[in-house]
Amino acid sequence: MTVLSLHPDRLFAAEPQQRDIARRLYAEIKDLPIISPHGHTDPRWFADNQNWDNATSLLLLPDHYVFRMLYSQGISLEQLGIRRKDGSAVETDYRKIFRIFAEHYYLFRGTPSRIWLDSVFHDVFGLNVALSPQTADLYYDHINAALATAAYKPRALLDRFNIEVIATTEGALNDLRHHAKLKGSGFEQRVITTFRPDDVVDADRADFAANIAKLGELTGQDTQNWAGYLQALRIRRAVFRDHGATATDHGHPTAKTADLPFKEAEALFARCLSGTASAEETELFRGQMLTEMAGMSLEDGMTMQIHPGAHRNHNQVIFERFGADKGADIPSPTEFVSQLKPLLQKYGNEPSLKIILFTLDETTYARELAPLAGHYPALKLGPAWWFHDSPEGMLRFRHQVTETAGFYNTVGFNDDTRAFLSIPARHDVARRIDCRFLAQLVAEHRLNEDEAHQLAHDLTYKLAKQAYQL
Numbered sequence: 001m002t003v004l005s006l007h008p009d010r011l012f013a014a015e016p017q018q019r020d021i022a023r024r025l026y027a028e029i030k031d032l033p034i035i036s037p038h039g040h041t042d043p044r045w046f047a048d049n050q051n052w053d054n055a056t057s058l059l060l061l062p063d064h065y066v067f068r069m070l071y072s073q074g075i076s077l078e079q080l081g082i083r084r085k086d087g088s089a090v091e092t093d094y095r096k097i098f099r100i101f102a103e104h105y106y107l108f109r110g111t112p113s114r115i116w117l118d119s120v121f122h123d124v125f126g127l128n129v130a131l132s133p134q135t136a137d138l139y140y141d142h143i144n145a146a147l148a149t150a151a152y153k154p155r156a157l158l159d160r161f162n163i164e165v166i167a168t169t170e171g172a173l174n175d176l177r178h179h180a181k182l183k184g185s186g187f188e189q190r191v192i193t194t195f196r197p198d199d200v201v202d203a204d205r206a207d208f209a210a211n212i213a214k215l216g217e218l219t220g221q222d223t224q225n226w227a228g229y230l231q232a233l234r235i236r237r238a239v240f241r242d243h244g245a246t247a248t249d250h251g252h253p254t255a256k257t258a259d260l261p262f263k264e265a266e267a268l269f270a271r272c273l274s275g276t277a278s279a280e281e282t283e284l285f286r287g288q289m290l291t292e293m294a295g296m297s298l299e300d301g302m303t304m305q306i307h308p309g310a311h312r313n314h315n316q317v318i319f320e321r322f323g324a325d326k327g328a329d330i331p332s333p334t335e336f337v338s339q340l341k342p343l344l345q346k347y348g349n350e351p352s353l354k355i356i357l358f359t360l361d362e363t364t365y366a367r368e369l370a371p372l373a374g375h376y377p378a379l380k381l382g383p384a385w386w387f388h389d390s391p392e393g394m395l396r397f398r399h400q401v402t403e404t405a406g407f408y409n410t411v412g413f414n415d416d417t418r419a420f421l422s423i424p425a426r427h428d429v430a431r432r433i434d435c436r437f438l439a440q441l442v443a444e445h446r447l448n449e450d451e452a453h454q455l456a457h458d459l460t461y462k463l464a465k466q467a468y469q470l
C-alpha cells in the first residue's frame, strides 16, 4: 500500500527563495476562517443536521467533476448510480460504486480533483494510505464509520472547518424551508441563501410560463404583465434577503445585456410568455433582465454575480437520460465589452453597486475583463471559475488580470461546490496559489514582503467579506 501524505510545500514554487517567501506568507493566513460566499451545498444538511449515510452518496454522487472524468473513460453513469429520468435500473450498491471509483482513481492524476479528494481523505478522515483498488473497502468502511459519528454531522463540520459563513444557491421559486428552519438555531447568519432567478428570466426553458404563473401565486402579483412581473421579482428578492441572502447569481449563456424602453420590454415579455419569441428575442429578454436585476440591486443593495458562458447540457443524450448538472456542461467563447455595454451605460458608474463578473473564457481576462473591472466602479472580477478552479487556472487568472485591475478589483475565492467536505481543501489551494503568486512578486522586488502579507490576508478574507457584504 502506498502512503498518503500531503507535502507541506505543495503548490509553492520549487525555486527555494520564492518557496521560502510563500511559506512565510502562508503561515500567517492558513488558519483564517473560511468565507464561502458562492456555492451549491444542500441547505437541508445544515437545517436537519443528520449524519450522512455513506461515502459514495456524499463524496461521489454530487461531484460532477468525478463522474465526468469516469464517463469520459467509458464508465456509464448507470454504473455510478446516477438516477435515470425514466426510472430504469441503475447501480444501487454503494460499496460497488466506490470500488469502481477506487479502480479508476489514477485517472485524476494531475487534476485538481485529485488534490481535493486526497486532502479530504487525509485531513478530514485521517487516512494515511493512498486510495487504490486494494484499499477501496478499507476506505469505504473507515469513511462510513466516521460519518456515523457526532463529530461528522454537518454543523460539527462547519465548526471544524472554521467556516464563518457559507452561501447556498436557490431558484427564485424555492420555498427556502431549510433556511427558514435554521432561524433561531444560531446558524442563520452562517448558512445563507443566494437569489438565483434563472428559472423565471430564461424564456427558453420549457417550464418558463408555468414558473411565471407560480411566481404570481407566491407573491400575489399579476405576473402576466411586465410591471407585475418586475414587482414580483422585487418581492422574492426581499424574501431571500430575509433568509440571509446578500447576493444574486445569474447563469446566462452569454453576457448579453439590454436596456429597452418600457413599452418594448413589455411587448418582449408578452411574446416570451406566449411562447412565440424567437431565439434572438429570448436572448434579448435575458439581457434585459440582467439590466433590470442590476437596477434592483442598486435599490436593495444585493451583490450581483454574473456567471456566463457555460454551454449547458452539451450532451443531449445524457441530458435526456439523467437531467442537468451531470458533467456535460462545456465552456464557450464569451464576449463582454459590447455585451455588457447597455447595462454599464445605465449603472456602471454607481460605486455602491457591486457586480461580480466570472468567465469560462480565459482569453477575455487581459483583453476585456481586467480593463472593464479596472475602470467601472460597479464591476469586480470573480475568481477563476469551474474548469479554471485549479492551481494553473488560478495562476493564469492572477498573471493576466493583476497588472490592469490590481488585486482590489477582485473578490477573494469562491469554492462554488456541492462537495461540502472538499471546501477546506479548495480554499487551501487558493491560499497557497495566492501566496505563491505574491512570493514571486516579492522575490522580483515588485512588492515588499509587508505588502504581500497584507495582500495575502485581504485575498483570503477581507475582499470576500467586502464584495459579498458579509
Ligand SMILES: [Zn+2]
Residues within 6 Å of the ligand: 038, 039, 040, 416
Ligand atoms: Zn455556482
